[in-house]
Amino acid sequence: MNMANINDILPLVEQPSRYLGSEINSIKKDYNNIKLAIALAFPDLYEVGTSHFGLQILYHILNRHENIAAERVFAPASDFEAYLRALKMPLLSLENQKPLKEFDMVGFSLLYELNYTNVLMMLDLAGIPFYSSERDLSYPFIIAGGPCACNPEPVADFFDAIVVGDGEHVVVEMARAWIKWKDSNYNSRKILLKEWSAIKGVYIPSFFEAKYDNKGFQTVLPVFNGQPRVVRSIIPDLENAPFPDMPVVPFGRPVHDRVRIEISRGCTRGCRFCQAGMIYRPVRERSVENIIDLSNKSIRSTGYEDVSLLSLSTTDYCSLSYLLEKLMASYEAKHIAVSFPSLRAGSLTPDLVNLVKKVRKTGFTIAPEAGSQRLRDVINKNITEEDIISSVNTALGMGWQVIKLYFMIGLPSETDADITELIDLVYRLRKERIRKSSSINVSVTTFIPKPHTPFQWNAQNSLDESSRKIERIKKALNISGVHFKWQNPKVSLLEGLWARGDRRLGKLLVNAYGKGCRFDGWSDKFRYDLWENAIKDTGVDTDFYLLRKRSISEPLPWDHIDTGVSKEFLICELEKAEKAEKTDDCRNQCSSCGVCDFTRIKPKICCYSVDSTESGIVETKEKQKHYKKLIINYSKLGPARFFGHLELINIFLRAVRRAGIEVGYSEGFHPMPKISFEDTLPIGIESVCETLFLTVTEYTQPEIITKKLNEELPEGLCVIACKECVPEEKTNSLKIYSYEVTLMCGKLCNEHLKIYEMSDKLEIEKTNRKGKRKFINLKEVIKTIRMESNSRLKMTLSNESGNMVRPADVLKKIFQLTDEEIKTARVVKLGAPI
Numbered sequence: 001m002n003m004a005n006i007n008d009i010l011p012l013v014e015q016p017s018r019y020l021g022s023e024i025n026s027i028k029k030d031y032n033n034i035k036l037a038i039a040l041a042f043p044d045l046y047e048v049g050t051s052h053f054g055l056q057i058l059y060h061i062l063n064r065h066e067n068i069a070a071e072r073v074f075a076p077a078s079d080f081e082a083y084l085r086a087l088k089m090p091l092l093s094l095e096n097q098k099p100l101k102e103f104d105m106v107g108f109s110l111l112y113e114l115n116y117t118n119v120l121m122m123l124d125l126a127g128i129p130f131y132s133s134e135r136d137l138s139y140p141f142i143i144a145g146g147p148c149a150c151n152p153e154p155v156a157d158f159f160d161a162i163v164v165g166d167g168e169h170v171v172v173e174m175a176r177a178w179i180k181w182k183d184s185n186y187n188s189r190k191i192l193l194k195e196w197s198a199i200k201g202v203y204i205p206s207f208f209e210a211k212y213d214n215k216g217f218q219t220v221l222p223v224f225n226g227q228p229r230v231v232r233s234i235i236p237d238l239e240n241a242p243f244p245d246m247p248v249v250p251f252g253r254p255v256h257d258r259v260r261i262e263i264s265r266g267c268t269r270g271c272r273f274c275q276a277g278m279i280y281r282p283v284r285e286r287s288v289e290n291i292i293d294l295s296n297k298s299i300r301s302t303g304y305e306d307v308s309l310l311s312l313s314t315t316d317y318c319s320l321s322y323l324l325e326k327l328m329a330s331y332e333a334k335h336i337a338v339s340f341p342s343l344r345a346g347s348l349t350p351d352l353v354n355l356v357k358k359v360r361k362t363g364f365t366i367a368p369e370a371g372s373q374r375l376r377d378v379i380n381k382n383i384t385e386e387d388i389i390s391s392v393n394t395a396l397g398m399g400w401q402v403i404k405l406y407f408m409i410g411l412p413s414e415t416d417a418d419i420t421e422l423i424d425l426v427y428r429l430r431k432e433r434i435r436k437s438s439s440i441n442v443s444v445t446t447f448i449p450k451p452h453t454p455f456q457w458n459a460q461n462s463l464d465e466s467s468r469k470i471e472r473i474k475k476a477l478n479i480s481g482v483h484f485k486w487q488n489p490k491v492s493l494l495e496g497l498w499a500r501g502d503r504r505l506g507k508l509l510v511n512a513y514g515k516g517c518r519f520d521g522w523s524d525k526f527r528y529d530l531w532e533n534a535i536k537d538t539g540v541d542t543d544f545y546l547l548r549k550r551s552i553s554e555p556l557p558w559d560h561i562d563t564g565v566s567k568e569f570l571i572c573e574l575e576k577a578e579k580a581e582k583t584d585d586c587r588n589q590c591s592s593c594g595v596c597d598f599t600r601i602k603p604k605i606c607c608y609s610v611d612s613t614e615s616g617i618v619e620t621k622e623k624q625k626h627y628k629k630l631i632i633n634y635s636k637l638g639p640a641r642f643f644g645h646l647e648l649i650n651i652f653l654r655a656v657r658r659a660g661i662e663v664g665y666s667e668g669f670h671p672m673p674k675i676s677f678e679d680t681l682p683i684g685i686e687s688v689c690e691t692l693f694l695t696v697t698e699y700t701q702p703e704i705i706t707k708k709l710n711e712e713l714p715e716g717l718c719v720i721a722c723k724e725c726v727p728e729e730k731t732n733s734l735k736i737y738s739y740e741v742t743l744m745c746g747k748l749c750n751e752h753l754k755i756y757e758m759s760d761k762l763e764i765e766k767t768n769r770k771g772k773r774k775f776i777n778l779k780e781v782i783k784t785i786r787m788e789s790n791s792r793l794k795m796t797l798s799n800e801s802g803n804m805v806r807p808a809d810v811l812k813k814i815f816q817l818t819d820e821e822i823k824t825a826r827v828v829k830l831g832a833p834i
């Protein structure tokens with residue numbers, strides 16, 4: 001499949017830039033030198049997938065090897081999927097538009113159970129059979145990894161191999177084994193699977209058989225005389241782990257659009273409901289020097305102005321105050337913001353409060369999880385009501401306007417009294433508001449007992465029970481200053497089903513996909529009616545998986561997956577939960593969960609005090625700034641026509657920063673970079689005459705700025721000229737643009753043009769952003785219009801009447817072209833450069 005086919009689709013779909021694959025730091029390799037091609041597949045939209053840090057790590061690790069090419073592929077949105085099907089095109093990777101089927105391996109990231117139908121959609125669009133047993137040597141090996149791999153059974157039949165645990169080393173070992181296998185001219189998939197099965201952390205589902213006893217309980221046993229359990233792969237520390245310091249900078253509006261530095265992996269708190277807290281043990285903190293070094297490199301390579309410190313519990317990072325001091329000393333003057341995803345109630349020290357004040361206030365989120373102290377003790381949350389109230393008070397006092405609170409309903413042993421306490425807690429916190437304008441956002445989800453946690457044996461709340469509790473809270477919190485959000489309990493039901501399901505659920509997935517289920521995690525796409533039909537069709541007894549309290553002697557479908565946390569520990573924690581007894585943070589005291597051998601695998605803590613004298617960064621001295629405003633003329637051609645205006649602002653700002661050009665900022669509470677664009681060109685229009693204004697703090701020769709920017713801009717954007725701006729150039733509001741239009745489908749009719757030319761008035765109706773309608777006479781806007789052929793047209797449009805229209809308006813009104821004919825036309829804005 002060639003580029004031309006993709007170009008047929010891009011003008012017709014929403015957010016076309018998500019399919020371009022030419023982002024800064026994306027890697028497009030020449031296949032002449034490649035032995036192994038791996039597609040890194042993410043079963044959700046580009047905006048979600050590009051925000052997944054794990055995918056960036058794997059992309060970076062694999063592409064470091066000269067003979068390996070790793071390319072990305074994301075689940076196409078529904079409109080793109082429809083075009084692929086209509087044009088009988090296969091799903092392609094982003095970088096080289098290579099059909100998925102032509103890769104040697106396809107690795108899916110499984111982060112969320114409700115993405116499973118998208119895995120099938122992607123295989124289907126690629127023309128790859130769903131079941132591993134149906135794939136011969138002509139198909140790639142389909143592998144998976146990510147947190148869902150800790151119960152791989154519901155999707156076990158679809159994958160050749162599943163990676164359990166940290167993937168950094170495993171994926172390289174698997175790649176090496178594949179190359180060796182290929183070089184040896186082996187003609188059996190099984191030989192490679194055998195090799196892979198010897199790698200720690202690799203599960204080969206076809207080498208294990210699912211057996212069911214008379215009660216329907218699944219036990220998974222090795223088919224050959226192999227190891228009965230698959231042991232999780234753990235990297236001993238982050239310090240020496242490969243890190244993507246040149247991450248891909250996504251186009252559009254990704255969920256996370258900033259530098260992300262994983263400051264630690266694993267959590268020591270021991271919350272009993274939290275699967276991540278169990279399966280990522282032990283805690284491994286990165287050193288302050290390492291974090292600063294990686295952060296500086298990542299900022300330089302991306303041009304981002306935000307750094308997020310990632311971790312399961314960032315405020316637990318041992319040297320957080322010291323780290324923030326160091327980062328802020330360097331970044332504050334450069335307008336680089338530092339943020340962290342959430343704050344743990346009770347962990348805000350005075351030092352931290354002062355530092356947090358300086359970082360951008362993106363939202364203050366705390367997760368009490370349960371409303372009553374009894375229930376918080378049951379789940380080992382280890383925060384008190386005083387912690388919650390004082391954290392909220394501190395945040396409000398520091399100027400936060402919105403406080404976000406997360407709760408779960410349906411936690412083990414929960415009663416109506418606990419729900420009452422949840423409501424009371426929100427009322428108490430509402431009273432703490434200093435300003436009437438501040439608000440408390442409350443989110444509630446139904447608790448899902450997850451494998452490898454002490455609550456893996458507990459029952460999940462039924463749909464009715466969850467709905468009843470949510471209704472009650474909703475009614476009680478229908479008060480000013482509180483916004484209540486909840487997860488659809490039907491979504492939670494399906495999440496719970498897949499989380500603790502067994503291999504028999506594979507047929508349900510195929511059935512539901514066949515009925516049209518896709519993007520089940522997206523509320524606008526979720527079709528519970530289709531799921532209900534699929535459940536009925538396949539005879540799956542959902543109560544068996546969801547509503548039963550399991551006996552601790554019952555075999556569990558994931559018993560053959562060894563995360564390192566022992567079953568004895570989980571049972572002990574379950575018993576303590578039943579007595580509402582707490583377990584200490586394992587930073588203070590090891591609770592013998594079984595993960596650490598205390599030689600190679602042990603907690604790695606990074607302790608510095610704020611008084612430490614080590615300095616990993618050079619502090620910036622405030623200097624006198626001389627502002628210069630530049631006028632930059634640039635072209636936007638080819639693939640760049642798919643960038644929307646907001647995307648373009650980010651693309652330019654990041655290119656400017658990567659080029660080392662210092663931008664001027666506005667004054668005030670939220671200083672903004674001084675950049676503005678003369679025209680907001682709609683998506684799909686090319687131009688050879690765009691203009692932007694940029695204020696810089698240090699004057700550099702315009703030719704040097706032009707050269708530096710052109711080295712940093714993505715394909716299709718090119719600076720043509722740059723000079724210092726004189727005032728009249730920025731105030732000229734008269735705009736006269738000429739355009740050339742070439743139709744790819746449909747025809748221009750001369751008669752239509754004649755009718756227009758003979759008429760005195762031809763109006764189009766426009767609605768502005770506020771919904772106000774107005775009529776624009778095209779006769780006053782079109783200065784010239786000339787057909788060069790029945791597919792080519794030139795026109796000049798002016799705003800001197802106070803109104804402006806775009807070529808699409810002209811094509812529609814005068815030539816009566818269809819939306820598709822207009823969208824696929826090549827429209828180029830012409831003009832002389834400055």
Ligand code: SF4
Nearest residue numbers: 282586590591593596
């Ligand atoms: S073995 Fe001890 S120190 Fe290691 S993760 Fe488990 S509880 Fe923590």
